[in-house]
Every structure is written in structure tokens, then in C-alpha cells.
Amino acid sequence: MIQGVFLQLERALVHLSHCGHGEAVAVELVDDVSRHKNGKATTREQDKNTLDDEKGMFADRSLDLWRTLQIWTNDFRASGVFCSHYLLVTNTQATGTIADALRAAVGLPDRATAIVTAMNDAAQAGRESRKPKELSKIQAIIDDVMALPSHNLHDLASRIEMVEDFDYNGMRQELATRLGISPDVERDAVLTELMGWVVETLKTAWGAGAPGIITKEACLRQIDAVERRLVRRRFLPRPSSEVLVGDAQVVHARGRQFVDHLGRIEVDDDEVLQAIEHFVQFNAERHRLANEGEIPLQEWTDRGNRLKQRWQNVTRQVRLNHSDKSRTQRGKHVFAETTYYHREALAGQPCDELYMTSGHYHRLADDNLVWWDPEFRGD
Structure with missing residues (x-):
């Protein structure tokens, strides 16, 4: 039947x-x-x-x-x-x-x-x-x-x-x-x-x-x-469930600079693991989209600059509103306001996958272009 x-x-x-x-x-x-x-x-x-x-x-x-x-x-x-x-x-x-x-x-x-x-x-x-x-x-x-x-x-x-x-x-x-x-x-x-x-x-x-x-x-x-x-989907990132992160990738990433930045503000292990997953997923999708030629290389640079400007504004806002807090508390505020909710557009299109914004921030942190500890000074 x-x-x-x-x-x-x-x-x-x-x-x-x-x-x-x-x-x-x-x-x-x-x-x-x-x-x-x-x-x-x-x-x-x-x-x-x-x-x-x-x-x-x-x-x-x-x-x-x-x-x-x-x-x-x-x-x-x-x-x-x-x-x-x-x-x-x-x-x-x-x-x-x-x-x-x-x-x-x-x-x-x-x-x-x-x-x-x-x-x-x-x-x-x-x-x-x-x-x-x-x-x-x-x-x-x-x-x-x-x-x-x-x-x-x-x-x-x-x-x-x-x-x-x-x-x-x-x-x-x-x-x-x-x-x-x-x-x-x-x-x-x-x-x-x-x-x-x-x-x-x-x-x-x-x-x-x-x-x-x-x-x-x-x-x-x-x-x-x-x-x-x-x-539209071809030049937009895949859902996070489709971008798998292996155990070996997690182990390898634990020694990177962006993880050190998280340690400076004493975030818990669950947040470190999520940050590593987002970092790996972002890099995988960026590589795929770049190889397929769907996203111009300049867009990645421009997007990174937009994220950095936003991070600078968040840092200033935390400095004004939480000057009485400890260094780690202020750092956690910067980290949370920067990476928890914001979803940055990609090539003029909405980009709803959180890992594409959070992971991009961690990539910037890996190069010391952004950080969470208010007392850290980049090169």
C-alpha cells in the first residue's frame, strides 16, 4: 500500500x-x-x-x-x-x-x-x-x-x-x-x-x-x-551540528594563545571547551568557504575589523560600568558581552551560527588582536 x-x-x-x-x-x-x-x-x-x-x-x-x-x-x-x-x-x-x-x-x-x-x-x-x-x-x-x-x-x-x-x-x-x-x-x-x-x-x-x-x-x-x-546556503556556514570537532583537535587547541586568554580570567572548563569547539568550527568553515571562492578574502579582514571595533566598545563600556569589580570579573564581563549573543553578518548576509562569531573572536584572540583580561597588553 x-x-x-x-x-x-x-x-x-x-x-x-x-x-x-x-x-x-x-x-x-x-x-x-x-x-x-x-x-x-x-x-x-x-x-x-x-x-x-x-x-x-x-x-x-x-x-x-x-x-x-x-x-x-x-x-x-x-x-x-x-x-x-x-x-x-x-x-x-x-x-x-x-x-x-x-x-x-x-x-x-x-x-x-x-x-x-x-x-x-x-x-x-x-x-x-x-x-x-x-x-x-x-x-x-x-x-x-x-x-x-x-x-x-x-x-x-x-x-x-x-x-x-x-x-x-x-x-x-x-x-x-x-x-x-x-x-x-x-x-x-x-x-x-x-x-x-x-x-x-x-x-x-x-x-x-x-x-x-x-x-x-x-x-x-x-x-x-x-x-x-x-x-544562499552555499556561501553561508553550515549548522554547527554538521561541523564536527574531533578529540585530537580539542587536545591540540588547548595549548593555543586564545585558551591562555581564557585562563587569565578564570573561565570554567565548560566555557573553555565551547570556545575550543567554536574556534575549530570557525576555522573549518572559513577554510571551506575560502576554498570554494564564495566569500572574498577581503570580507574576512573587514569582518575581523568590525568585530575588533565592537570588542573595543564593549571593553570601554565595561570599564565605565564595572570599575569597582576585580580584574577577572571585568574580564568575564568583556568576554560574555563580546561572545555570548552577538552574531556578525557575513558578506552582507545574516549569519545565525554562533560559532562563526564566537570562533572568529577566538581566532582574533589567538593573534592577540583582542583579549579579555583588562590588564593584558598586546604586542
Whole structure:
């Protein structure tokens, strides 16, 4: 059941990639998946998924084939019109003479005749054989379909196509190209976010009692939003949880100058460890961003100067407000006001990761460009 739902969602995204302006894709509206324009269905699709690679789908006398055909013929009887296209989709191979006839390229002479002939043969085989009772139910469905006038059956047959061995993962690059996803971003990441958006959009619609329909325009807007977010993230630091700090890096950093500055104001071990983590994380991200060329080198110098100016102002403020405090207390005030809360922008963009500001300060302290002990004097 769940695998079948996944197939529908994947096929919905495929249809969105083929849609033109003003078109939309629906899931579980008039069929498993359908394409619409001007309020009318233009393509209808039935999806059949199996985890058994040996199981053939849409066999000559199978319920999955004939129940689908019955749905389509009954809708024609009610409306008097066919859709432009009908699709039978499976993740495995179809079997039987009807499937063989459907594999022929659409538009070939006598294709529709071959399909209807195979359907007639399957219907006749059921009438002539004595089968268990459950097969009589299938025969009733088959007879209902075959009761449609011959010219209508031929018309329907000419509009049916079969898609076998559907493999969503195998066509992701093709899908990205059809959707116009920029090659300058990680296309797989866009597709993954887009699928999540499709799921959420359908859930929201169904939860509100509305049909599950997604327009091509909404899809393109979502792609644009995801691309812009990925581009922004490319030159912004990664979340701290993604920048890992190893034990060896911590041990190595304990002997550095910025740790000595922390010792001068007697901060506790937890704060020293956090400072080391921020220092290592900042250096790792600065190196990555510099290597990728996303942040100009001058920006790092300018940002360091902005941080130093802010530190100078904090130091003056502490000197005015806490002149009665001890050296270590004043130093802790400077350290806290400087590194605890402030988040300095990077290349004109907000930079919310605290380690990128705190770690930058510790890098400056490592070069004795800032410090916390009010009695320390740099070179």
C-alpha cells in the first residue's frame, strides 16, 4: 500500500515536469494521477506497484487491468468523451498479449486493432473455460468493458500507453532537466525538497477537504525558492551540528594563545571547551568557504575589523560600568558581552551560527588582536 502511494507521488512529479503553462497535476482525483487543463482531465493514469520482481502486472485476465479499463469505459459512458491519453504504469514488467499489443508505438497502423483483438481473445477465453467462481467476477468486469461499441473500444485503445519498469531514482537527472532545475545547485537536493513539498501540499489539501491538485506554476515557484535557498546556503556556514570537532583537535587547541586568554580570567572548563569547539568550527568553515571562492578574502579582514571595533566598545563600556569589580570579573564581563549573543553578518548576509562569531573572536584572540583580561597588553 505504502509503495503504491510512493509510486503515485513520483509519477505526479514526472507529470509536473511535462506540464505546460496553465496545466496541473492531481492525485487521487479522477484517477491515481491525472493531468488537467482548463478544469478538464487531459491524461489519466493508473499505477500498479509490486515488490515481487517476478510478478507480471496487467496480465490478460488480471483484475488490475480490467478494473482499470472498466473505470475508463464507465466514465466514457457517463460523459461521452475520452481523455487525450491514458497510461498504465508499473514498476515491473507487464505480461500477456494485451500488454504486447500496448507496447507498440502509439500511432502505428493497426495498433488499436491489435489491442482490441487481444482484449477480445482474453474475453472469449474466459467464456469458453470453466474456472473457479472468483474468475467469474473478472469475467463480469471483462464483459462490461467489451460491451462498449467496437469503434469506441478502438478509440480508447488508441489512446492507451504502457509504462513498464518505472524507476524514479534512475530518472532523477532527466527529471531535473525537464523541471528546469539549475545545474549550478545540487539538483538532487532540489528534487528531494520538491518531493517533500508535493507531499505536504497534497496532505494540506486533503486535510481541508479539497482536491489534491498542484499547478505547474506553483511547482516552478517552489523550485525557484529552493534554488535561492540553496544558493544562499552555499556561501553561508553550515549548522554547527554538521561541523564536527574531533578529540585530537580539542587536545591540540588547548595549548593555543586564545585558551591562555581564557585562563587569565578564570573561565570554567565548560566555557573553555565551547570556545575550543567554536574556534575549530570557525576555522573549518572559513577554510571551506575560502576554498570554494564564495566569500572574498577581503570580507574576512573587514569582518575581523568590525568585530575588533565592537570588542573595543564593549571593553570601554565595561570599564565605565564595572570599575569597582576585580580584574577577572571585568574580564568575564568583556568576554560574555563580546561572545555570548552577538552574531556578525557575513558578506552582507545574516549569519545565525554562533560559532562563526564566537570562533572568529577566538581566532582574533589567538593573534592577540583582542583579549579579555583588562590588564593584558598586546604586542
